[in-house]
Amino acid sequence: NLVRSLADGDDFLGIFEANKIGRNVGILDLEMDEDQSRLWLRRQGIRNTQKVKTWHLKGKVSSFGILNPERRAEWAAEIRARGIGFLILDTLAPALTANGLTESNEDISAFLAAWDELCQQAGVDGSLIIHHMGLSGEHGRGASRLADWNTAEWKLVRKGQGTDSDDLFAPRYFSAYGRDIHYKEARLGFDGNTKRLIIDGGSRKDDAMEDLRPAFLDYVKINPGCVGKDLKEHLTGDDKTIRLTDQSLENRGLICIHKAGEYNTAPRHHYLVADCPDPDYHKRLKVVK
Numbered sequence: 001n002l003v004r005s006l007a008d009g010d011d012f013l014g015i016f017e018a019n020k021i022g023r024n025v026g027i028l029d030l031e032m033d034e035d036q037s038r039l040w041l042r043r044q045g046i047r048n049t050q051k052v053k054t055w056h057l058k059g060k061v062s063s064f065g066i067l068n069p070e071r072r073a074e075w076a077a078e079i080r081a082r083g084i085g086f087l088i089l090d091t092l093a094p095a096l097t098a099n100g101l102t103e104s105n106e107d108i109s110a111f112l113a114a115w116d117e118l119c120q121q122a123g124v125d126g127s128l129i130i131h132h133m134g135l136s137g138e139h140g141r142g143a144s145r146l147a148d149w150n151t152a153e154w155k156l157v158r159k160g161q162g163t164d165s166d167d168l169f170a171p172r173y174f175s176a177y178g179r180d181i182h183y184k185e186a187r188l189g190f191d192g193n194t195k196r197l198i199i200d201g202g203s204r205k206d207d208a209m210e211d212l213r214p215a216f217l218d219y220v221k222i223n224p225g226c227v228g229k230d231l232k233e234h235l236t237g238d239d240k241t242i243r244l245t246d247q248s249l250e251n252r253g254l255i256c257i258h259k260a261g262e263y264n265t266a267p268r269h270h271y272l273v274a275d276c277p278d279p280d281y282h283k284r285l286k287v288v289k
Contacts, residue, residue, distance in 0.1 A: 001197050002128070003027065004044045006086055007051040013174065013188070014198030023085030023125075027054040030061050030094040043195045053082045061098040066114045076121035087124045089115070092131040105145045112149050133157075152178025157185075159204055172197075173204055209245045212237045216245050217272070220255055225269045246270075 004010055005018035006025045012018045029037050034056040046052060057064060066072040079087065089095060092111075093103070099114070101107035119127050131146060138157055147153060155177075159170040174197075175185040187201030201207065215235055220226060231242055249255045256276030259266045271277065 001044065001195075003041065003052055003088070004046045004196075007046050007048045014200075024051045024053050024083045026079060026082065026084035026087045026124075027052070028057060028064065028087070028089045028095075029054055030057045030064070030089070030098075031091050033058055040195055043193065045194060053084060057094075061094045064095055064098045066095075066118050067099045067101075067110065072114060072118050073121065076118055079118075079122035079124065084122065085125050087119060087122070087127045088130070089127070090130045092129050108145045112145065133161075150178060152176055152181045155185075156188075157204075159207070171201075171207070174199065205241070205244065208237065208241045209248055212241055212245045213249065216242075216249065217254065220270045221272055224271045224275050225258075227267045227269055231270070 002012060003025050005012040005016075009018055027037075032040070037054060037056060041052065041054070064075070066075055096103060096107065096111055099111060101111055115127070115129070118124075129146075129150075138155065138161065153176070155175045157173050157175075158168075159173070160167060172188045172190070173185045174183075174188050176183040185203040185205075186199045187203070187207060189198045189200035190196075202210075212235065216231070219231065219234055223230060228242075228246070231246070232239060235242055237245070246255075246257075250257050253273060256271045256273050256278065258269045258271060258276060258278050260269060
């Protein structure tokens with residue numbers, strides 16, 4: 001999707017204005033075989049195909065030994081000769097292996113220094129390094145050095161990631177953070193035929209609240225006056241999601257919260273707005289539209 005945006009000038013993910021680069025986009029593909037890589041690019045429907053240059057290095061990653069100054073100079077000359085303005089490395093782990101490195105801070109620092117030199121020698125304006133997350137957590141495997149080095153980190157996560165969920169077709173979410181960049185998490189829409197992605201929703205937190213809302217309202221309707229403990233015992237969802245859904249529904253004017261006392265510790269009883277026992281509730285309620 002990024003390659004198409006850079007080559008053709010299409011909005012990235014449907015909303016981010018992309019500067020159509022004057023030179024070519026280069027892809028160092030160390031992960032997919034050539035047939036699959038070409039298929040995925042072809043499905044994008046890139047118009048300026050002549051602007052996309054790919055090195056298919058799966059099975060021959062040892063040739064990308066850029067820690068060696070002579071080998072790095074050879075790669076820089078080839079990249080410059082193909083008119084590359086933006087260079088993508090897909091992915092980091094095989095490149096580390098090719099250079100006899102691990103995912104430790106020291107080794108990744110050495111590779112990133114060599115990568116920066118390669119890009120400078122090749123006259124590349126910008127670059128992207130793709131790296132996988134571990135099985136737990138939501139950060140790149142191994143060294144924290146990657147977070148220090150980048151200008152911006154783009155994160156692609158799956159709903160249920162880090163849990164026991166193994167639904168490979170679950171929604172994906174995109175976020176970006178870095179120097180002068182902060183785009184909060186948003187759901188991606190995906191076209192399986194074209195493999196095109198667009199921003200088309202809210203965060204995982206937003207989606208979890210939306211998923212919980214019907215059951216929450218049904219429970220309050222059947223059990224008027226229920227309190228937080230009842231909701232936590234009978235609704236599927238973690239305490240934080242239930243609490244945020246509670247706040248959201250009240251702010252939207254869909255439920256009434258009636259305290260059985262004046263103190264903050266007084267129980268909060270839940271009702272549908274139509275059943276609210278407090279005659280002055282509507283006057284005090286500030287609905288967030």
